[in-house]
Amino acid sequence: MSVTATEINAAAPDPEGYVNERVDLLTRVQIDRSCRQTVVWYYASAVVWLLLGSVFAMLSSIKMHNPDFLANYEWLTFGRVRPVHLNLVGYGWSSMAAVGTLLWLQARLCKVRLPFRRVLPVTCVIWNLTVFAGMIAILAGYSQGIEWLEFPPQALGSFAFIFVILLATSLKMFAERKVKHTYVSQWYLFAAVIWFPILYSIAVVSMQLPSVTGAAKATINWWFGHNTLGLWVTPVAIATSYFMIPKVIGKPIHSYHISLLGFWSLALFYNWAGTHHLVGGPLPAWIITVGIVGSMMMLIPVTTLAINHHLTMIGSFHMLKTSPTLRFVVFGSMVYTLVSAQGCFEALRSISRVAHFTHYTVAHAHLGLYGFFSMIMFGAYYYILPRLTRNEWSSAPLIKVHFWTAAGGVILYFAALTWAGWYQGEMMNNANIPFIQTVEYTRPYLIARSVGGMLMSIAHICFAILVWRILRTKPVSQFHGPTLLANPQSEAGLAS
């Protein structure tokens, strides 16, 4: 697919505006082609980790209500498959989908072709090897035993190398950008690429230092654990929704100024929020209080994002019926508002007294990483992959199944564990109730969680089939428009 300006002129020797538009389109096509290999590799790898992560999720979930399920194999014991699930969906699926998305978004927003096209696919290979090695290490009993940092410390070498390349790529694209204006998504993407390597190196190094004491390590653990979510995957997802929502509905974001406030308040407060994971713990009160204050202050960026994302959507909600991208992204950004607001209050001592140490927290974590982040990434795939492959999604009904099983699964998951977790906490705080009753009470809800997980796994299989097909089938020779979930004409008729 290479069209020259002469060809355009030959085909359409008309008004200037038209030619400019075609040149614009041409630039986009060229940028997409430059991203193709790298982003497709990252995206395809992410889907493989999503599937494998779902297998380990189901193993962990079933083991929680049927403890003798596959209990004879040490490498498949609950305490190993559960961290493997977390690391595969965290560092495999989420992070690799994030990298693919952020590279494409940056190239498009800077209007430059992706640089370093030889070495970027290599980073993808290294990333995969690192996650694979980390998975084997945990299964074989070499976990570091620190939540979110289970991988052996050698992983730091790979991630440091990869992020040097990613940072260089971002800086180069930004330096050579063809657009004067810097769109809000770019701040988030840039910041994410800078934040994650700093976070990861400080955390891994200080965990290895014998001079750092146990209680300090616990603090560092949650400074890192929460910031991985807040300063790495969250900014990428926010950047994606800032890009996708206006792009799909064809309207600018509600308020540009408020987005500035949203960005800097996130940078300022998210950093400090992590220690709410230690409420009630054996640490000085100030460490916990800082985390609670940071969490509460997060209401500012959350509100600004809610204003910008939801008010931009007003008047365009009917498009949720047609556009797969919009449906997933808007679902994700609505969940962001909910889960973040929940998180702010969950940090309070009065709520944590009950909710901490229970499934309530597990529900919250999944609503965030799945209902918010993963749903937005699914939306990004639906937008980006057709442009990279010059191909279309093979089946609108399958996309619908993907959406409804994913959304239904995570809602069931969240509802069951939130309810169970809260009562688990209330019962735990009442010494007259034997502890075993908290276990017995939650068991039916743990089964419901497995059902929710099963729905999400079905969603992932549909998604993987769609991705497989769009990558494997020959590009459609004639472009007959995007794959829509419903006929836009009939919808427009209804709306007018």
Add this chain to the structure above:
Amino acid sequence: MNHRLTFYLGVLASILASAIGLVAIPNWQFRDLKPFMDDQGYEHPIAPFGARSVGRRVYTDLGCLYCHSQQVRAANFGADIDRGWGTRRSVARDYIFDNPPLMGTMRTGPDLANIGARQPSRQWHALHLYNPRITSPGSIMPSHGFLFRRTNVDGTPPVEAVLLPAKPGEAAAYIIPTERGEALIEYLKSLNHTYELPEAK
């Protein structure tokens, strides 16, 4: 972006500030924590040694921390002390030898900060690890049969054997912990923070 430098500096400053606040300062605050010497001249806490230290590694690699915390909350915060999970709240000093820290964030199972004080018996831990439902009916903890060798009773069992409760229609059997199993039991039995510390009165 006209203020590109401001942007980069802001992004860096935001994370470095929190790294100073939540990585450097806590460590600085805890750096002088030393074991406390009681009236009889015993130091608390003591560093794990020998089998306990191996057992701690087993506890970590089997992922016990994903269901069990090791921290007792204050009397006015939850019912940890009322449940008998500890005699006092845990404090930073309890963890000076803990690497990695195993405070945990989940209580699918009970807190283990003082499990050695609650369950000092090797036999109890062996049976519970082998099949938690023997000692704790209704438990959803996985069985850890791979930490034991099971043998049918034939003659006099060796001294380290733990007899399994008799089941109708089944031959009498006993279990012997593997090296890792024995180490884990030693570690669990050593979890005891019932000593007094001046800052946690």
